[in-house]
Amino acid sequence: MTRRAVTIVDVARYAEVSVSTVHYALNGKRRITPATQERVQRAVRELNYHPNAGAQAMASHRASVIALMVPLRGDMHLPVIMEIATAVALTARRHGQDVLLLTGDEGPEGLRRVTASGRADALILMDVELEDRRIPVLHEVGLPAVLIGLPTDSTGLTCLDLDFRVAGAACVDHLASLGHRDVALIGGSRQVYDRHTGFAERTLTGFLTRSEQLGIRATHHSCEGSVESVAGVLSRILEERPCVTGFVVQNEVAASALPGLLGRLARIVPAEASVVAICPDQVALHSFPQLTSVSLPAQELGRRAVELVMAQLRGEVTAGEHLLAPSLTARESSAQRVSTRAIQSSTTGPASATSSPRTARPSPSVASGASSV
Amino acid sequence: MTRRAVTIVDVARYAEVSVSTVHYALNGKRRITPATQERVQRAVRELNYHPNAGAQAMASHRASVIALMVPLRGDMHLPVIMEIATAVALTARRHGQDVLLLTGDEGPEGLRRVTASGRADALILMDVELEDRRIPVLHEVGLPAVLIGLPTDSTGLTCLDLDFRVAGAACVDHLASLGHRDVALIGGSRQVYDRHTGFAERTLTGFLTRSEQLGIRATHHSCEGSVESVAGVLSRILEERPCVTGFVVQNEVAASALPGLLGRLARIVPAEASVVAICPDQVALHSFPQLTSVSLPAQELGRRAVELVMAQLRGEVTAGEHLLAPSLTARESSAQRVSTRAIQSSTTGPASATSSPRTARPSPSVASGASSV
DNA sequence: GTGAAAGCGCTAACAA
DNA sequence: TTGTTAGCGCTTTCAC
Numbered sequence: 075m076t077r078r079a080v081t082i083v084d085v086a087r088y089a090e091v092s093v094s095t096v097h098y099a100l101n102g103k104r105r106i107t108p109a110t111q112e113r114v115q116r117a118v119r120e121l122n123y124h125p126n127a128g129a130q131a132m133a134s135h136r137a138s139v140i141a142l143m144v145p146l147r148g149d150m151h152l153p154v155i156m157e158i159a160t161a162v163a164l165t166a167r168r169h170g171q172d173v174l175l176l177t178g179d180e181g182p183e184g185l186r187r188v189t190a191s192g193r194a195d196a197l198i199l200m201d202v203e204l205e206d207r208r209i210p211v212l213h214e215v216g217l218p219a220v221l222i223g224l225p226t227d228s229t230g231l232t233c234l235d236l237d238f239r240v241a242g243a244a245c246v247d248h249l250a251s252l253g254h255r256d257v258a259l260i261g262g263s264r265q266v267y268d269r270h271t272g273f274a275e276r277t278l279t280g281f282l283t284r285s286e287q288l289g290i291r292a293t294h295h296s297c298e299g300s301v302e303s304v305a306g307v308l309s310r311i312l313e314e315r316p317c318v319t320g321f322v323v324q325n326e327v328a329a330s331a332l333p334g335l336l337g338r339l340a341r342i343v344p345a346e347a348s349v350v351a352i353c354p355d356q357v358a359l360h361s362f363p364q365l366t367s368v369s370l371p372a373q374e375l376g377r378r379a380v381e382l383v384m385a386q387l388r389g390e391v392t393a394g395e396h397l398l399a400p401s402l403t404a405r406e407s408s409a410q411r412v413s414t415r416a417i418q419s420s421t422t423g424p425a426s427a428t429s430s431p432r433t434a435r436p437s438p439s440v441a442s443g444a445s446s447v
Numbered sequence: 448m449t450r451r452a453v454t455i456v457d458v459a460r461y462a463e464v465s466v467s468t469v470h471y472a473l474n475g476k477r478r479i480t481p482a483t484q485e486r487v488q489r490a491v492r493e494l495n496y497h498p499n500a501g502a503q504a505m506a507s508h509r510a511s512v513i514a515l516m517v518p519l520r521g522d523m524h525l526p527v528i529m530e531i532a533t534a535v536a537l538t539a540r541r542h543g544q545d546v547l548l549l550t551g552d553e554g555p556e557g558l559r560r561v562t563a564s565g566r567a568d569a570l571i572l573m574d575v576e577l578e579d580r581r582i583p584v585l586h587e588v589g590l591p592a593v594l595i596g597l598p599t600d601s602t603g604l605t606c607l608d609l610d611f612r613v614a615g616a617a618c619v620d621h622l623a624s625l626g627h628r629d630v631a632l633i634g635g636s637r638q639v640y641d642r643h644t645g646f647a648e649r650t651l652t653g654f655l656t657r658s659e660q661l662g663i664r665a666t667h668h669s670c671e672g673s674v675e676s677v678a679g680v681l682s683r684i685l686e687e688r689p690c691v692t693g694f695v696v697q698n699e700v701a702a703s704a705l706p707g708l709l710g711r712l713a714r715i716v717p718a719e720a721s722v723v724a725i726c727p728d729q730v731a732l733h734s735f736p737q738l739t740s741v742s743l744p745a746q747e748l749g750r751r752a753v754e755l756v757m758a759q760l761r762g763e764v765t766a767g768e769h770l771l772a773p774s775l776t777a778r779e780s781s782a783q784r785v786s787t788r789a790i791q792s793s794t795t796g797p798a799s800a801t802s803s804p805r806t807a808r809p810s811p812s813v814a815s816g817a818s819s820v
Numbered sequence: 821g822t823g824a825a826a827g828c829g830c831t832a833a834c835a836a
Numbered sequence: 837t838t839g840t841t842a843g844c845g846c847t848t849t850c851a852c
Contacts, residue, residue, distance in 0.1 A: 079563065081829055092839045097831065107837065124563035128510065129829035131501030132844045142548070146533065152526035159532070160519065163550045172566065175515070175546040177536045190452065190497035192845095193545060356525075360733065454845055465823045470847065480821065502845035505828045565829095 080123045089117035100125075131192060140166050140383055141194035143176040143184070143208075145201035151326070154354045154372045155200065158222070161376025162198060169384050171196075182211045189215045196383045198222065202233070204272055218386030220379045224272045230393050232382050234375060237397035238273045238352070241368045242280025244402045245322040245350045248366065250288050252348060253411035254320030257285060258311045259294035260304070260328045267296055277324055277352060291315070297325050301335075304328045308335050319411050324352040330361040333407060344409035350402070363406035371398055453496045462490035473498075504565060513539050513756055514567035516549040516557070516581075518574035524699070527727045527745045528573065531595070534749025535571060542757050544569075555584045562588045569756045571595065575606070577645055591759030593752045597645045603766050605755050607748060610770035611646045611725070614741045615653025617775045618695040618723045621739065623661050625721060626784035627693030630658060631684045632667035633677070633705070635698045640669055650697055650725060664688070670698050674708075677701045681708050692784050697725040703734040706780060717782035723775070736779035744771055 086093045091110060098104035099114040106114075117123070131137040142162050144155055163173045174194050176184050178201060185208055188194045195217060199208060202223030212219050212231065221233045242259070249257050259281045261267065267274050278294055285292035293315060297307045304327060311318055321336075323329045329351040333343040341347040343363060351358055351367040358367035375398065382392045459466045464483060471477035472487035479487075490496070504510040515535050517528055536546045547567050549557050551574060558581055561567045568590060572581060575596030585592050585604065594606045615632070622630050632654045634640065640647050651667055658665035666688060670680045677700060684691055694709075696702045702724040706716040714720040716736060724731055724740040731740035748771065755765045 079565065079829090083829080093830080094832080094840075095838055098838090103832095105837065110838080122559075122563065124560055126505065126829050127564040127566040128501040128504030129844090130831080132499065132505060132846090133829075133831040135831095135844080137501065139547075144533065144536075146537075152529045153524075156525045156529035156532070159529070159548065160517065160550055163517075163548045164519075164552070167550070167553065172561070173548040174512075175532065175536045175548040177533055177540070179537070180540065186495075187497060188545070190495070191500040192452065193500040452845090456845080466846080467824080467848080468822060471822090476848095478821065483821080499845050502828090503847080505830090506845075506847040508828080508847095 079126065080121045082125065084121055085117045085123050088121055089113040137192055137195050138170060139172045139174050139194045140196045140198060140380065141174040141176055141188045142198045143178060143200060146178040150201055151354045153356050154370055157372035158200060158376040161373040162380055165377045165380035169380065182208045185211045189217055196387060198379045198383060218383050220382045222375055222379060224395060228395060232386065232392045232394065234379055234382060234396045235273065236370060236400055238276035239280035241352055241400035242277040243284035244368055244400055245352065246281055246284040246288065246290065248350055248402055248408065249320035249348060250290055252408060254348060256291040256315060256317045257320035257322065258318045259322045260307055260325055261294060261296045262325045263298045264296045274324065281322060297328055299325065299327045301327060301331045304331045305335050312339065319347050321347065321349045323349060326353055326357050329353050329357055329365060333361065333363060343407050348408035350408055358405065366403065366405045366408040368400045368402045374398060452499065453494045455498065457494055458490045458496050461494055462486040510565055510568050511543060512545045512547050512567045513569045513571060513753065514547040514549055514561045515571045516551060516573060519551040523574055524727045526729050527743055530745035531573060531749040534746040535753055538750045538753035542753065555581045558584045562590055569760060571752045571756060591756050593755045595748055595752060597768060601768060605759065605765045605767065607752055607755060607769045608646065609743060609773055611649035612653035614725055614773035615650040616657035617741055617773055618725065619654055619657040619661065619663065621723055621775055621781065622693035622721055623663055625781060627721060629664040629688060629690045630693035630695065631691045632695045633680055633698055633701045634667060634669045636671045637669045647697065654695060670701055672698065672700045674700060674704045677704045678708055685712065692720050694720065694722045696722060699726055699730050702726050702730055702738060706734065706736060716780050721781035723781055731778065739776065739778045739781040741773045741775045747771060
């Protein structure tokens, strides 16, 4: 039943060569006569030989495994995490590496475990915090590693993230190009700005800087993750600045609720107000109207992370901040600003789609129920 | 910089005992004097010893790794997949196992690779199809394995899934308890019923059987994943059976679109028509109104899968179909049926909610009943 | 209760 | 161009 596994010795015997010949034939680190090469290949094929990973790891000091630590219940969106994880696995395989799945709750000790035991020879960490407790371990072990997210002190580390500064600027650019002259940024909760931050502040910087450059009036507010808070923040903004017609949101709840809330305040999106979100595509596409947005390039993050790790395994130095250029996709929530309060009968918006069920949707103001945090 | 790793020999020397003593002290397969025990523990701690995984695997013929194969771009929802994966990783660690992440595109060959190379000594497969090409490999390698989903021929295999038959019945029960006497099931696309199926048919069976038992009129239609098709199916249903007031949906697009579509046809949900969905919580919660639903118990699937694998590693036989009891959560999309066409002025519907969508919750009498077989 | 030593299967240095 | 062999670090049998 459980027959002994095929070893390199079996292959050698079968091909009538020595083990080293088999070995070198399989990884071309030595010139082999085509004839011998062929015999070995045949033997491998016919015996269905797969080198034993443990032995290989032990002898070569390389496990050919990348450990990927995913957040357990972070602020990140599950689909985004999954997309990154999948991209990591795919790309890793393409480079002959396997992926070990670790959860964030294993913490620094988990990293120590998998590295000290030689289970993994490279690390990819998601959901990196500003003062991440795992970072000291990274320096300790000195193995190839990539952080997805930017910590406060990234000295000597390879970090990868979306360029949120540019993303913030891109949102302003987009709104400006549509004629909006007064814009507001609705960000994440205060917590996000404190703890997990980095990206939130970077977005803000880009947003403010570009606004100033373009001579556009800009405000910003942090905002908790409930529809109520979004409503509160919104009314505060409009109270202080009734002329705001462009909104940038970096807050999933706000993203999906804002169009509805604006509608209730007689500012139909996109006819009278434009909304640009920085959020996962999923959120942008599931909102009504679909949101113009800068998306998180999940797949590319995963792919790049592996490539950076591989470069390090090759001995290259990749330390530094690798920022992916954001790309903004225009959808239904942004449009040319009209100076006069729009004509009531304006049916030019995407909302006019014929058979679309959207028309039937009730007062969208109440769209999404209270969700947590 | 890259100092040599601490080995069991180092520990032995430090503790002034033999390697075997260290070994046995660490896994209690031999009686050790408390004094010696303590010395070893100290050495381990002070040297920060972590057994080398490769060597361990090679010598013991056990990698202590479970391979988890996730669908690449299946019909399954990304968040659900991620939740299962996370639960698998968590539970596995709790059992001293690590998790290797494989993507579906590695196919049968991928399974052969990780098993033949001794990288993994157990398998968990997600997104199992009726005639899954990976199944033959499972029989070949004979390693512990759990399938999440039910294939046509599950002989000798350990399968795990939600009990969709009971889920279908539970939906009928719920609608019946609310007074609905004429119900319709809107299922997935025809493809789903063909290819990836299993679960779709099982739901249907439960739905029809229970309807008959309760003397309720029932129809069912498959439905593609576009809003247009949902609209089409809906109008067809109402044409043939104007009296249908209860809907069961197992189709994410239909789930989120149905309430709106019904609203357009002057059947406000839940006042005049009730909708019960079989879908991930995410979908149910993001719809408006929030859907009464039977959810996919992602976490439990992941946890149970690992437990079943561990049982097999222990030598226990777990072959068979392990079906999780579904649980139905009543939300805002289902309510007591009113026989007279609702009063037009009925402002009790959820659409009237002011600041809190919850107020709209219908007849709270609806107990969240989880029924079992 | 403790120790010695023979593998496990592969890699890589050394020979031929 | 090909073959031989000494480890890699741990497990486990056998001896004390």
